[in-house]
Amino acid sequence: MILLRLALKSLLSRMVTVSLTIFAIALSVALFLGVEKLRTGAKASFADTISGTDLIVGARSGGVQLLLYSVFRVGNATNNVTWQSYQDIANRPEVNWSVPLSLGDSHRGFRVLGTTPEFFERYKYRGGRSVDFADGAAFADLFDAVVGADVAAKLDYQLGDSIVVSHGVASFTEHDDKPFRISGVLEKTGTPVDRTVFVSLEAIEAIHIDWQGGGRSQNTISAEDVRAMTLTPKAVTAAMIGTNTRLQIFRLQRWINDYAQEPLLAILPGVALSELWSLIGVAETALIAVSVMVVITALLGMAAMIFAGLNERRREMALLRAIGARPWTILLLLTTEAALMSLTAVALGMGLLYTGLWLARARIDAAFGLYIEITPPSPREWLVLCCVIFAGILVSLLPAVRAYFLSLADGMQVKH
Amino acid sequence: MKAAIDLKDVAFTWQGRTQFTLTVPNLEVAEGEKLFLLGQSGSGKSTLLSLICGITQPQRGAVVVDGVNLGTLRPSARDRLRAERIGVIFQMFNLLPYASPLENILLQLSFAPERRKRLGNAQDEALRLTAALGLDDQLVLHAQTTELSIGQQQRVAAARALIGRPKLIVADEPTSSLDANSQAAFLDLLMQQAEEAGATLLMVSHDARLAASFDRTLDLAEIATTKRHTS
Numbered sequence: 302m303i304l305l306r307l308a309l310k311s312l313l314s315r316m317v318t319v320s321l322t323i324f325a326i327a328l329s330v331a332l333f334l335g336v337e338k339l340r341t342g343a344k345a346s347f348a349d350t351i352s353g354t355d356l357i358v359g360a361r362s363g364g365v366q367l368l369l370y371s372v373f374r375v376g377n378a379t380n381n382v383t384w385q386s387y388q389d390i391a392n393r394p395e396v397n398w399s400v401p402l403s404l405g406d407s408h409r410g411f412r413v414l415g416t417t418p419e420f421f422e423r424y425k426y427r428g429g430r431s432v433d434f435a436d437g438a439a440f441a442d443l444f445d446a447v448v449g450a451d452v453a454a455k456l457d458y459q460l461g462d463s464i465v466v467s468h469g470v471a472s473f474t475e476h477d478d479k480p481f482r483i484s485g486v487l488e489k490t491g492t493p494v495d496r497t498v499f500v501s502l503e504a505i506e507a508i509h510i511d512w513q514g515g516g517r518s519q520n521t522i523s524a525e526d527v528r529a530m531t532l533t534p535k536a537v538t539a540a541m542i543g544t545n546t547r548l549q550i551f552r553l554q555r556w557i558n559d560y561a562q563e564p565l566l567a568i569l570p571g572v573a574l575s576e577l578w579s580l581i582g583v584a585e586t587a588l589i590a591v592s593v594m595v596v597i598t599a600l601l602g603m604a605a606m607i608f609a610g611l612n613e614r615r616r617e618m619a620l621l622r623a624i625g626a627r628p629w630t631i632l633l634l635l636t637t638e639a640a641l642m643s644l645t646a647v648a649l650g651m652g653l654l655y656t657g658l659w660l661a662r663a664r665i666d667a668a669f670g671l672y673i674e675i676t677p678p679s680p681r682e683w684l685v686l687c688c689v690i691f692a693g694i695l696v697s698l699l700p701a702v703r704a705y706f707l708s709l710a711d712g713m714q715v716k717h
Numbered sequence: 718m719k720a721a722i723d724l725k726d727v728a729f730t731w732q733g734r735t736q737f738t739l740t741v742p743n744l745e746v747a748e749g750e751k752l753f754l755l756g757q758s759g760s761g762k763s764t765l766l767s768l769i770c771g772i773t774q775p776q777r778g779a780v781v782v783d784g785v786n787l788g789t790l791r792p793s794a795r796d797r798l799r800a801e802r803i804g805v806i807f808q809m810f811n812l813l814p815y816a817s818p819l820e821n822i823l824l825q826l827s828f829a830p831e832r833r834k835r836l837g838n839a840q841d842e843a844l845r846l847t848a849a850l851g852l853d854d855q856l857v858l859h860a861q862t863t864e865l866s867i868g869q870q871q872r873v874a875a876a877r878a879l880i881g882r883p884k885l886i887v888a889d890e891p892t893s894s895l896d897a898n899s900q901a902a903f904l905d906l907l908m909q910q911a912e913e914a915g916a917t918l919l920m921v922s923h924d925a926r927l928a929a930s931f932d933r934t935l936d937l938a939e940i941a942t943t944k945r946h947t948s
Contacts, residue, residue: 303827307816307824310813310815310816310820311813311815313815314814314815616810617813617814620807620810620811620812620813622772622796623770623772623799623805624805624828625796625799625800625825625828625829626796626800627793628792629793630828712772712773713763713766713767713770713772713805713807
């Protein structure tokens with residue numbers, strides 16, 4: 302008890318160096334916990350990119366690839382799913398709902414997705430949240446388009462603006478004969494939806510109706526004439542499926558994967574997402590490694606500070622020895638000081654982190670669509686915090702052991 | 718009558734860049750005696766005091782303090798014996814700068830539970846001692862240790878050495894940092910309080926003028942021999 306008071310008083314008497322050291326450790330702790338929160342937040346956000354969809358169906362390829370192009374709009378489909386196959390699946394008794402997805406065109410760097418208005422009801426993210434309209438509504442007219450939040454922000458689009466879809470993902474050919482009118486702008490979701498231009502499935506068919514083999518044919522059909530035509534698509538790129546009960550998911554998945562007329566693939570989005578995350582996991586490990594090193598650096602800084610103070614404290618230690626302190630007491634005094642500093646630093650670090658999170662949360666969500674929950678430290682984080690305090694005591698053993706031997710050698714009086 | 722300090726045939730060699738050997742054939746200090754040890758710097762007085770306080774152990778011979786042969790004790794027991802039975806005053810740097818004067822005095826008791834047991838209220842006893850040594854209560858209670866003059870610091874150190882009535886007070890040049898006037902005053906108060914506490918007083922100094930009021934004076938050069946040789 303007396304040791305604790307002595308340690309406290311001694312630390313208070315060296316306010317400036319001690320508080321700088323504590324602040325360095327506190328910052329490193331806040332950084333570490335911050336990275337931890339961001340990491341779990343990013344992971345949760347990522348896993349929550351799509352929810353409520355039981356299966357994603359596409360042409361047979363890899364599960365991750367299907368997920369990448371159908372949900373993340375990265376890469377291209379190797380093949381399409383014929384409209385007939387899609388109808389066969391959609392009419393299965395297990396299927397509660399299905400939303401077709403037709404990809405392939407783009408608008409100024411953003412992918413264009415042909416789908417049905419049901420998409421906006423069925424697409425869920427972050428544990429069941431639906432996509433809301435910031436402005437306007439889903440497409441009512443054939444040439445209506447809905448844009449995601451990033452598209453609207455980047456290209457400064459308003460309701461009613463006219464846009465033109467380009468053919469393919471990176472081409473200079475434009476479907477400029479059939480311009481679209483923006484009928485709706487979506488709220489920020491933090492998912493690939495933000496970077497997508499949505500049009501109806503029929504519109505995709507309409508803009509390609511006078512195209513043959515990748516080029517525009519001689520007999521052009523005007524935007525007016527096309528409205529009178531039947532616009533049933535011949536194929537779709539993928540489809541989102543919801544089943545009646547969860548138990549039917551695997552039966553339906555097997556049925557689709559065994560579909561004889563066409564090689565198809567049905568995946569569970571959650572499984573494919575975690576597969577994909579495990580690929581990104583390396584960056585995660587690197588982040589943790591860096592923040593661990595920052596913590597270690599700060600703790601070594603503390604050890605260096607204690608070391609530096611050792612020489613001028615030799616008299617103090619000799620005095621303590623003279624009035625009856627054991628060399629062990631000296632060692633304990635120094636480690637107690639380190640423990641107090643680490644403890645204060647951890648508490649301060651947590652304070653910094655939570656204040657920072659509280660201040661920045663809304664901004665992070667708006668800017669990156671990364672929703673960070675403010676939760677008390679997880680058992681894992683508590684463990685890390687205890688490790689920091691323990692490591693602080695451990696590194697302080699270096700100067701403390703030196704002090705132990707110095708006080709043995711010095712005895713009651715410091716010679717020089 | 719039991720001796721407060723009894724050194725027999727003691728030899729201590731300090732191994733360093735230079736080898737230093739101190740031999741004390743015989744030194745006996747009676748209980749309650751006030752002994753003045755005259756020693757120039759480099760005469761081995763610090764080493765002798767370290768041996769008596771049980772901080773260092775001789776390679777040969779026996780150091781007996783208050784009837785206990787220090788050589789038979791484990792290091793922790795020697796530290797405990799020093800805390801319980803000896804009060805130490807140095808020439809300077811007697812106090813922890815970050816603790817208050819009162820805390821500095823009471824700190825001695827936290828290493829010596831038996832000394833504490835002898836006291837009713839430790840703070841009252843500390844204030845009684847400092848008052849007897851001529852320090853104002855307000856100063857002891859509220860001043861910063863670093864604000865005290867050297868004379869005041871030495872008085873606080875004396876109070877710390879005396880609190881809880883230890884058997885032996887060891888003072889190493891306690892007055893050398895004081896001016897001539899305060900030297901005598903400090904010494905008088907110290908001796909008076911040591912007597913009141915029934916403690917043996919062993920003081921080492923290079924200043925022979927201070928010897929007058931002591932029971933006995935010994936020249937360190939006569940009782941101890943030192944040898945220095947570079948290896």
